[in-house]
Amino acid sequence: MSFIETEEQKELRASVSRLGERFNYVDYVLPRARRGEPLTELWNEAGKLGFLGVNLPEEYGGGGAGIYELALVQEELAAHGAGLLLVVVSPAICGTIIGKYGTADQKQKWLPGLADGSKIMAFGITEADAGSNSHQITTTARRDRSSGARGDGDGEDWLLSGNKIYISGVDQADAVLIVARTEDSKTGKLKPALFIVPTDAENFVKTPMEMDIVEPDHQFMLFLDDVRLPADALVGEADAALMQLFAGLNPERILGASMAIGMGRYALDAAVRFAKERTVWKEPIGTHQGISHPLAQIKIELELAKLMMQKAAVLYDSGDDFGAAEAANMAKYAAAEASIKALDQAVQTHGGAGLTKEYGLAAMLGAARIGRVAPVSREMVLNFVAQHSLGLPKSY
Template identity: 80%
Template sequence: MSFIETDVQKDLRASVARLAARFNYTDYVLPKARAGEFPGELWDQAGKLGFLGVNLPEEYGGGGAGIYELALVQEELAAKGAGMLLTVVSPAICGTIIAKYGTAEQKQQWLPGIADASKVMVFGITEPDAGSNSHRITTTARRDGDAWLLNGRKVFISGVDRADAVLIVARTADHKTGKLKPALFIVPTDAENFTAQRMEMDIVQPEHQFALFLDDVRLPAEALVGREDAALAQLFAGLNPERILGAATAVGMGRYALAQAVEYAKVRQVWKSPIGAHQGIAHPLAQVKIELELAKVMMQKAAVLYDSGDDTGAAEAANMAKYAAAEASIRALDQAIQTHGGAGLTKEHGLSAMLAMVRVGRVAPVSREMILNFVAEHSLGLPKSY
């Protein structure tokens, strides 16, 4: 892989940065989030400009590029405080899975809309008693003639109020062995017996979280994505991009926090000199810069491996990138607030409002501890601990 981006990639960065500057954190995103409103104008413009569909096939209205380019888009949006969770779930997870495993009809029905933001599909895997452990998922799908009946519950599902459908991870009964296998179903949000209940979160962000209840939700046979007995592979086709986009979000938010700190350190004067002239301020910011760049390199590596088809290498790199980016972004925001002193806690600067959202990076979409488990087992060859 080359660390020199192509002219097309550089132009894409510049174009996304210009859009994000128009819909930036302090002037647009934060007021929307505080009002509980979604940044719809930003989402629509990003779709119309083709940013949200860069990873999707050209024949379905996408850009024909890869997860690298979509991560680039998310990083540049987040670098202005305008990163959106829907970018992670709709084009990155759902769009990728449908592009790889969907039928021709599913691709035609969903991919053009996901690409231009006129349709939204979100992702439903997490359950109250299973977390993201697909082996313990209890949401079940059983055949009823030519249809499917889904029953179960999901939690922490992002953006359901903006979505046309949820890609639900369920389990089907294997009648030969009696074992349960995971499968993916497209569930319209207006389906009968499908209920979405907003969860009260203590996070300042524009997207809402939901608990889902499925009580004999009847779906046609064509709601199944891919093969009913091969969904574990299909599932990870979406989860690796999720981790890469999560890393991109964290890197971008870290860049935003660092930029605010550097700007303040240049102009804030104490004892006749800018505070940035003092090593007590400058060195921690320099360290943050190094850590963000290191996390970004791992994120780029993960994206290149994924786009090249190296699923094993991409899984390792994506987990490491997500871990490193979360830690770096938390440190960046903490240091930005410290650099501002008391001003860092004011509503004017909005930095403290980002604290919970940045902290989410250690928890979702996969916890720091589960990443360490993965690296210990798969990278180091240590015995499985869980």
Template identity: 70%
Template sequence: MTATSERPTETPANPFLETPERAALRASVAALATRYGQDYFQKCAREGRKTDELWAEAGRLGFLGVNLPEEYGGGGAGMYELAIVMEELAASGTGLLMMVVSPAICGNIIARFGTEEQRQRWLPGLADGTITMAFGITEPEAGSNSHQITTTARRDGDEWLLTGRKVWISGVDQAEAVLIVARTEDAKTGKLKPALFIVPTDAPNFEFRQIEMELINPEKQFQLFLDDVRLPSDALVGSEDAALSQLFAGLNPERIMAAASAIGMARFALSKAVDYVTTRTVWKTPIGAHQAIAHPLAQGKIELEMAKLMMQKAASFYDAGDDWGAAEPANMAKYAAAEACVKIVDQAVQSMGGNGLSTEYGIAPLLNLCRIARVAPVSREMVLNFVAQTSLGLPKSY
């Protein structure tokens, strides 16, 4: 190879630099979120009302459906872009939990596996925010073990009858429908297999009750009760025989979005802490100059950036159509982001002393909210089980 002074005509794509389109999206979402801010979010929560204005404006601007197909009113992008929206909203103190559920889980599943009629019926509304859909998988006795789900769907002529219970289902009170994970009976073996059904929240024999929680959040959690809920044949999404693979199309985005939410929340807390320790002076020196304050915040920044890279990797795999390839980084991103978020919020409070628990500085509400990232949508222990068994090939413990 001979040396040459000529520069290449094209620069290879840098995976660590966002495209101009993604950078513009990030800036636009940040501008919207800043106009509302944490004060708006907290006021909605304390007054018992929803963040309807923010949700509606985000929908009109195309942010909610940025990952959905253009032919159904979406932005035609992917999970990378939707994660940007989630992260920037959370970084301004306005993280919308239902973004994890409605466009990410339900929207992706319907877009990939729904019939043309289902796509036409649901996707435009999910994209512009005029329709919200919840997702129901967790059950009181099954927890994270989807193989033990007991909600069953049985045929009754051309219709379905669903019976069962769900718990920890987000946003049912603001949803037009719930995408329910049930199980159907295999006529040949008699075994139950998972399947997905769209259940309108106003369907007869469908009930939901709010779970009281010590969280200041506009979006609530619910128990669901289904007692022979009758559904038309077209309520089934995709194939009766392939729902487990279809489930991955929703669960990987769920973990990516959970990571994005935790990353944004951590950024919010870290920014507040840095501003405080830079200006707070004791003994003529800003407290941020002291390594006991500076080093934990710097460590949090390092761990936060590593979690963000893993989230971007997971989103890139998913957008390339590799569900299995996305599973490992999606779980790792969710774990790393949750751990970084909890650590940063705790250190922010510690760095700010008593002010960290005051209403004025806005960090105290995050003490409870950040813990959600560790236990939902999948606990850190189950993520560790996944990595131990899938990534390391260790024996299964359960």
């Protein structure tokens, strides 16, 4: 395992960085975020350049690389304040799951669009009463075996009912990959299963949530009241979805970590630049260890988090699912902590200027804080490490 990047990876970083410079935080992202507008131009340009689908199979228009390369794309965009939340969701989670477990028709229908950004798929797992306990999901799918359920006599439609909460980007999405449960006819137990649900489906209702953070992407509650789906809406096997689900959750944690690391890099660069330029008592404030040491410490912590994120991505791409799960959780934890610390110290370095609209650091601090909560809380990460890495008794 080597973290010395190839020439192709270095060139990819440089190319993505140039795109991030064009669609930077102060001039592009923040104004749109304050207006609650999605980063459509950036998304389209990233898709046109092939950045969104670097992890997807070449035969479907992707780059044929891995989660490492997609994390690289996310990190470099976020390092310019232009991280794309839907990269975590559409190509990383949904694209990975469909690429691994989808039918030939599902792959042909969705992967080319996910690769070039012309199609977006959101991901719906969270429920109000289930929280972090995905085993408590109550959204259910049942077969409607009545003759001619869709008017074609196959009688194999699914009817999907339930509610979801905190689902990102539904207003931009063509479909949502919904985590539901089906009933095992032999045991009567409910098993998780994954369904592709078009956002224009009848009885599919999305309601925007009022969030108190400055973000270009919106969160939604979903209400599904017997949403009728064809038989081929099911992704993979009805009784194998736990494995399929985790195939998408590890990339989610890795991409979340890369976005947090990028935000941390942005904050640190802003703080260092200000510390070099701001002169008090005839010398730059960066001269003083009260300013320089906290920034040096953040640099170290960001680099450590990045190493764990890279390790997780390499393990995932090599097929080591358990090793990737441990590393991905650790990377997500470390990156969130480091990015929050970086934003907070950047604000402190700027003094009063750090709270002004001109710099936008306080707004980004709110966005960075998400990393401690989503896609999994730091407490659940600590539970995972305590149980699986340390072998301590399960606490929940």
